[in-house]
Every structure is written in C-alpha cells, then in structure tokens.
Amino acid sequence: MTTEQQKHDATAKGTVKPLFMGGARYNLSLYVLIPVIFAGTSTLAGVLVYQFMKASGKGVTTIGDLFTGWFFVIIIATLLCGLLITWFLLKPMRTFFKEAEQLPLLADALHEWKNRDANELDQFTMMLREVKKVLSRMEARELFPDIIGQSSILRGLFSQILKVAKTDTTVLITGESGTGKELVATSIFNHSLRRDKPFIKLNCVAIPEGLLESELFGHEKGAFTGATARKIGKFELAEGGTILLDEIGDMPLDTQAKILRVLQECEFERVGGTRPIKVNVRFIASTNKDLKKMVEEGSFREDLYYRLNVFNLALPPLRERQEDIPLLVSHFLETSPIPARISSTALQVLMNYPWPGNIRELRNTVERAAVMADDGSVEVTDIPQNILTAAGMQGISAHPSQHRSKESEDIQAHSMSIDERLENLEKKLISEALLSAGGVQTKAAEALGIKERSLWHRIKKYNIDVNAMKAHQ
Secondary structure (H helix, E strand, C coil), X not given: CCHHHHHHHHHHCCECXXXXXXXXXXXXXXXXXXXXXXXXXXXXXXXXXXXXXXXXXXXXXXXXXXXXHHXXXXXXXXXXXXXHHHHHHHHHHHHHHHHHCCCHHHHHHHHHHHCCCCCHHHHHHHHHHHHHHHHHHHHHHHHCCCXXXXXXXXXXXXXXXXXXXXXXXXXXXXXXXCCCXXXXXXXXXXXXXXXXXXXXXXXXXCCCHHHHHHHHHEECCCCXXXXXXCEECHXXXXXXXXXXXXXXXXXXXXXXXXXXXXXXXXXXXXXXXXXXXXXXXXXXXXXXXXXXXXXXXXXXXXXXHHHHCCEEEECCCHHHCHHHHHHHHHHHHHCCCCCCEECHHHHHHHHXXXXXXXXXXXXXXXXXXXXXXXXXXXXXXXXXXXXXXXHCCCCCCCCHHHHHHHHHHXXXXXXXXXXXXXXXXXXXXXXXXXXXXXXXXXXXXXXXXXXXXXXXXHHHHHCCCCHHHCCCC
16 A cells, blocks of 8 residues: 555544654544543543542642642643644644645635635635535546536536446436537446447437337348348347437337337347347437427327436536536637637627537537638637627627727728629638538539539639538538
8 A cells, every 4th residue: 555545544534644753653543632632631630639639638728729730730731732633633734735825726716715814724624625626627527538518517417427327227318409418428338337338329310210110129031121131220239238319209109119118128029020139238318308298298108208217317508507618619629620719709709609509509600710710810700690699799898909900901901902802702602601511512502503613613713621611510
C-alpha cells in the first residue's frame, strides 16, 4: 500500500495527522484521543476531591487555597488539551487551504472567501465544497468523454447513469429531439457489465413498417416474397449484450405486442418460423414522444409502457442547461471542418437563443458559422438571421471597434464595382445553398434553379470548399 493510500485510509477512519517519535509513526484516532482526554480530566477531578477530603481530615486551614490551586490546574490542563486537539485537526486543513490557493481552478473562490468576514471553519467548509465540484467535473470528463457539459443538472444525470449501468434494469430514455439520447444509451452500455458483449442499435423510424419485424426477429427462408435465405435479427445479434430501440414511440402496435413478449418471456420467433428462440439481452429504449399520453390515446400499449419504464432517464433540453453552451460551442468549433474561434458577443447571442432543436441544432449552426466566418472568427453577422431575431440580442451592445469594422466594410463595399458586388452575392448564395444541401451539389443546384454543371463551374470559379460543407446533413 502506498503512503498516499495509507493517509487516505487513516483519514477515513477518523485519525489525526500521524506523530513522529524517534522515527516511529503513530496514528492517533479521534475515537481514542478524545475519550482519553476527558478521562484524564475526570481523573484530575477525582484526585482533586481526594486531596480535598484528605486535607479536610488533617484539619488543614488552607483548604480554599488548595481547592483553588487544583481548580486552575484542571482548567489549564483542559485548555491545553483542547488547543492541542484543535491544532492537530486544523493544521492539515490550513496546509491544504494554502496549497489549494495556488490552483487556478480554486484560487478565485478561495480568495473571495478569504477576504470575507468568515471564520476559519466556514472557509474550510467552502473549500471542501469547491473541491467536490471540481472533482465532480473531472469525473464527468473522465467517465463521459463523449457528453459535453459540466452543469449540475447534467452531473446529476451522470450519477443516475452510473447507478443503473451496473444492473440489467430496463432503461427508458426520454427527451426532446437532439438532446443526445443515443449518447446516453452508449454511456450506459460502456459502464455496464455487458460492455464486452454486442451493442445493437435499431432506429424504429428508419425501418419501413413491413420490414421492422424482420429486422428485429429475423426471418426464415421463404417467409415472404424476397426472403431467399434465413436472416438473423437484431435480438439474436445482441445475445448476451444490449439492444437499443431508438424512437420506440413510433413502433406499430402489432410489433409492440411481440416486443412485450421478449421482455416478459425472453423469447421470440423468427418471421415464418415456429421454433421459439431464447434470448438474453438488456433493453434500452428511447423516444422523444410522451408515451404516457400515447397510452391514454391508445397509440401505445399500456403494458409495454410499464415494462419499459422501469428506470426513466429524462434528458434536459439545452435551454435548461445554458451554462453548457460555451463548452459545446468551443467543442464544435474545434471539431468543425474549418476550425474557428467565436467572439463574446456572438457567444452571448447563442446563449440567448432557446434552441428548440437542442444540441443538434447548435452544432449545425456553429459549423455553418465557422464556414462563413472571415479570418477564422465567428461574429454576430455569421449567425443566421432567425437565431438573431429569436435571441432578441438581449443585453448585447456593439463594441466601438465593431462599429468601425462595419463602417470600413461599408466603405469597401461602396468602392467595389457592381460586378464585384454581384460576384460576392453569388458566392454567398452558392455557399448557403451548399450548406443547406449538406454539400450535395445536385440538391444545391436544384435549390438555386441552375444546372449542376453550371454550379460546378461557379464552385471552381469562387474556389468554394465543398468538402467542408458535407458535415451539414
């Protein structure tokens, strides 16, 4: 065991800082030290009573002086013991406080409390609270590297994920579109006991209704027209592992009944088959719909809903964790096809927008702004107009340098010829069309009302990087 581990174990057992005597190491437990001190005090009191009675029996006339002397001895001894305990307990905290002040993550908060009229214990309490926050954020980054965010509501979600991941409990992940339900499902799998087994994902919306059962359960040869060979379904592929049924709220009622059978009896039959197949899988389902309301409307089976809703993880929309937006924006700018930075004014606009499309909408907006930005700096003018309007530009005032920059742009624009202005406008329209089409030139040409060959020539003329826009789907 290392020295650091020994210190940690000693602290966990309620011990004081080790004493060093003649090279030996002694750990004084508070459960021993404090009773010994009070026992010593009681012993001194007993000695005092004994001496008092003894002196009284001998007819000593200075009993008052003797009593006073012993009284002060006990007070001084108890005071010294109390000071010793306080010194032992608080010295490590004072040392830690001084060292923590040098850490950038804690320095501001510690200096603020140090300057307040707060007593030492309040300062220590605050320090431990700040340390807990920092450790919680570090834990979030280490355990959930794919989920960007450090808000308290997100850390609470991480705690729930870690608790349920170690079990085989069925999990229902709910939340608006674009909140990261698939990432959460993947995190549950990565921290589960089945992480070395298959993890099969199926989007119930992406599969046509007539083929959904075949995808889930597989089919036998000749089960229907086109079934020329036996097919293994997703449940068999997930044997021993985990299956994610994404957007389960869009699953047809007939298929829901068969999913319920798998949940209850852990068996199913292939389409066209007669032999039941046993399966051992862990269920994770996700949806952006209100399943409880669908149950009331009769569009979702009530028994399936209660079988799925064993452990519910409700993902917060982005508007409820605005403090994570700067981290998300920074991450998206770093991973954008064209890396860029963002001005504080533009970032404030993004934080004021409610993001109905959540993280997916934010990512698309940031990547678009990075592509449109000049000199690698995203400004307010690079943000789509609908976001500027919805954000209301609350609390934003243009910086004087921005006014000068806008004025210089106006002067430069007036100095351009009409042909140059038209070229700039044409380049901007083509870039926006390509962004909307995800870099697909055929769709962009249709949106612009020109032929694909004509668009290709214009792309070459203006040296537009199409590959940088293919991230936008």
